[in-house]
Amino acid sequence: MANRTATGAGKPPLYKIVMLGDSGVGKTSLVARLTNPDRPLNHDISATMGIEFDTQMLDTPHGKVKAQIWDTAGQERFARVLLPTYFRKAKGVILVYDITNAKSFESLSERWMVQLNDHASSDDLAKLLVGNKSDLEGSREVSREKAQQFCQEYGMEMLETSAKSGENVLKSFEQLIGIVHDRALAATKNKSGIQGMNKAVPHQTVNLEDKNKDANAAENACGC
Numbered sequence: 001m002a003n004r005t006a007t008g009a010g011k012p013p014l015y016k017i018v019m020l021g022d023s024g025v026g027k028t029s030l031v032a033r034l035t036n037p038d039r040p041l042n043h044d045i046s047a048t049m050g051i052e053f054d055t056q057m058l059d060t061p062h063g064k065v066k067a068q069i070w071d072t073a074g075q076e077r078f079a080r081v082l083l084p085t086y087f088r089k090a091k092g093v094i095l096v097y098d099i100t101n102a103k104s105f106e107s108l109s110e111r112w113m114v115q116l117n118d119h120a121s122s123d124d125l126a127k128l129l130v131g132n133k134s135d136l137e138g139s140r141e142v143s144r145e146k147a148q149q150f151c152q153e154y155g156m157e158m159l160e161t162s163a164k165s166g167e168n169v170l171k172s173f174e175q176l177i178g179i180v181h182d183r184a185l186a187a188t189k190n191k192s193g194i195q196g197m198n199k200a201v202p203h204q205t206v207n208l209e210d211k212n213k214d215a216n217a218a219e220n221a222c223g224c
Helices: 027-035 076-087 102-119 134-139 144-154 170-199 210-223
Strands: 014-019 052-058 064-074 093-099 125-133 158-160
Touching: 014 027, 014 102, 027 052, 027 064, 027 093, 052 076, 052 170, 064 170, 076 093, 076 170, 093 102, 093 170, 102 134, 102 144, 102 170, 102 210, 125 170, 144 158, 158 170
Parallel strands: 014 064, 014 093, 093 125, 125 158
Antiparallel strands: 052 064
16 A cells, blocks of 8 residues: 555645745755755855745655745845745744854844744744854854754754755755644644544533423432
């Protein structure tokens, strides 16, 4: 028998995830490496102007799912206008910084988490912190310890990646989409459970007058 996804349907579920971070941290390069892992990375990739998205099939512990990955400009003048549309119906977010650029890391708490809370329900979104450009270890400005503290504060996991070498790129997207899919399955299970309980315990109306009659009949029968 052929394996089926955890949803029980032949068509894999589709989840929208978004990329956040300053311009130049490598968001577009990460998506390019994910969607075309064997293609040489274009080091002249220009800053994204507006919004772009790619769709990619990804593996999770509960089957294959489809990720719609949205990438937006890091520049403030674009982000301010586009973020409301950007976050609509999103189920997960990857916050990206450059490990060789301390300012890009500081922007996560100073700017991007604020934007996230303003335009989306942060608690409902699965989140993953990604420190890109791990191949430039000699130029590191952001320690792993500092990144882990950020994760503890905002309740998320982290990975360091290299869009150049491909290190942890696929893993980062699969890790986030796995969290998203787990949440969706849990929500469906809980909803089914509640509906089942409602069906198992039908609503009954108790007539107090009839109940008193039954009690009196019982007393007369026993001679009390």
